[in-house]
Amino acid sequence: MKTIVLTRQQIQEKVKELGQRISQDFNRENLIVVGVLNGAFIFTADLVRAIDLPLQVDFIRVASYGSGKSSSGTITLTKDIERPVQGEKILLVEDIVDTGLTIHRLKQHFLQHGAASVHICALIDKRERRELDEKIDYIGFEVAEGFLVGYGLDFAEQYRNLPDVYHLNNTTVPK
Ligand code: 5GP
Numbered sequence: 365m366k367t368i369v370l371t372r373q374q375i376q377e378k379v380k381e382l383g384q385r386i387s388q389d390f391n392r393e394n395l396i397v398v399g400v401l402n403g404a405f406i407f408t409a410d411l412v413r414a415i416d417l418p419l420q421v422d423f424i425r426v427a428s429y430g431s432g433k434s435s436s437g438t439i440t441l442t443k444d445i446e447r448p449v450q451g452e453k454i455l456l457v458e459d460i461v462d463t464g465l466t467i468h469r470l471k472q473h474f475l476q477h478g479a480a481s482v483h484i485c486a487l488i489d490k491r492e493r494r495e496l497d498e499k500i501d502y503i504g505f506e507v508a509e510g511f512l513v514g515y516g517l518d519f520a521e522q523y524r525n526l527p528d529v530y531h532l533n534n535t536t537v538p539k
Pocket of ligand 1: 513518519
């Protein structure tokens with residue numbers, strides 16, 4: 365069973381607001397917007413259309429959750445972005461920050477490769493299981509707990525195509 369948590373209208377308004385804030389904060393500077401695959405693909409696509417700056421879009425992929433609902437605790441980078449980041453301003457776009465391990469690992473990765481700055485934009489900040497208090501520069505929504513699906517977020521690769529975000533109440537893998 366699924367319960368709606370964020371409607372498509374709420375998401376649309378928030379994305380517009382985040383895009384405006386980012387556009388003002390970076391003041392005509394060039395950005396590399398890096399979406400974290402797969403979960404942030406829809407959020408990234410919507411967010412870049414709300415940002416009025418010169419920018420490039422790229423994607424990175426990490427393996428952490430596997431196909432289950434709890435983190436393995438180990439973050440492995442399985443696909444890097446395809447351009448040098450030396451001297452560049454990076455905006456990392458994440459769907460959900462949960463323990464904080466993924467954004468921490470990715471921020472370090474870009475800084476180690478010489479990025480001028482790394483800012484983080486997350487659609488959802490889920491503080492329930494936070495382990496690393498990495499600063500999130502732009503937060504769409506704060507959600508206390510639970511496992512969420514929809515708007516790019518999956519459970520066992522299902523539900524990414526739902527336009528709204530739902531709380532998933534049972535753990536049966538969908539057919
Ligand atoms: P963290 O490293 O912060 O613990 O986890 C971040 C990643 O875990 C996110 O990119 C996301 O893929 C996944 N994740 C965390 N919470 C949820 C959730 O409620 N639903 C889904 N579908 N993925 C989640």
